[in-house]
Amino acid sequence: DAGITQSPRHKVTETGTPVTLRCHQTENHRYMYWYRQDPGHGLRLIHYSYGVKDTDKGEVSDGYSVSRSKTEDFLLTLESATSSQTSVYFCAISEKAGHTNTGELFFGEGSRLTVL
């Protein structure tokens, strides 16, 4: 199994509070991703990183920010959580990216966030 650890695995918080989810990898992969999974929507990309301090927005980035100060850590922050951000969040990593490569992602086990 790929060495990906997400923390916390479960969190309940209140509307308006800040939340940070952490993804830690031991694979030294260049690319890291944050997805959210909601019933009927599959997985949707929030933000991704293509190197230390290099990040970009995904499909559903509003209300989220990310940081990557080290290769192994990718943080997802909800500055002021809302009920619509209740979801399961998955971190993923890949060694390569782009159309002409394998595109294989390795996923963490998810972080379930409930915003009351």
Place this chain on the structure above:
Amino acid sequence: AQSVTQLDSHVSVSEGTPVLLRCNYSSSYSPSLFWYVQHPNKGLQLLLKYTSAATLVKGINGFEAEFKKSETSFHLTKPSAHMSDAAEYFCVVSAGNYGGSQGNLIFGKGTKLSVKP
């Protein structure tokens, strides 16, 4: 633009019978296609991938998928279902090189496979 449609949100089969999970894609160029599986309360795991080599792709646990360009399909099959195959399956298309070399993946909405004893 790339997109992927999984034609069934839920498929139920009996153990020992064939499995067919359907996926259609849309892509402005030759795509890379993948199937991922997610068991309950777990992350996703790659089952198989198509990246412009052989059109019939074999994956783990006896699954295979055939890339059909004329039908823009990439259906997942297995000859004989096992109870352990019960999971959610996602068809995925590579969005290619937009905004650099990041290659975002576009996920279908998933098909939940139930296997009856």
